[in-house]
Amino acid sequence: MDDELKPTLFDEQLQSKELQILKTSIPYLQEPQQKNLAIFAKILELQKTIHFFENDSSSLNICSMENPEENVVNMLNDIRPYCNEKEAENLDSFINMFQLFSAYDLLFR
Structure with missing residues (x-):
């Protein structure tokens, strides 16, 4: 941070x-x-x-008009600079997990 x-x-x-x-x-x-x-x-x-x-x-509203899945990741990435090291690591894990689920959803939809 x-x-x-x-x-x-x-x-x-x-x-x-x-x-x-x-x-x-x-x-x-x-x-x-x-x-x-x-x-x-x-x-x-x-x-x-x-x-x-x-x-x-x-x-x-510009940010909220995008793809909802991307929106969550973008929001978490924007929050990241305000976090301490441990919180940033947790956010990174959550972002990676969210992106993995989004990719899985795209592949098997």
């Missing part, structure tokens, strides 16, 4: 320069202001999330 986590597709859709600036400033404030600004930032993120799904969620 990388020490530096990259934003997910979902996070990328909801982030803005202004929100990043707001969140970056939090550690430089005194404790009471940190708490208030952190809560404010999360409220803004929640508002953006609600607005996103009310208006245009099609950009996230």
Whole structure:
């Protein structure tokens, strides 16, 4: 697992320069202001999330339109960078097993 986590597709859709600036400033404030600004930032993120799904969620639906079997493998591969070594090994085993069953299904369908 990388020490530096990259934003997910979902996070990328909801982030803005202004929100990043707001969140970056939090550690430089005194404790009471940190708490208030952190809560404010999360409220803004929640508002953006609600607005996103009310208006245009099609950009996230791109992944769900693919073949369902491939979709599971793609999702697990995207989750993998957020896992520790043992979790990644377990995911790899599951992905291999899933691909094996999918290949078996294709051959004997």
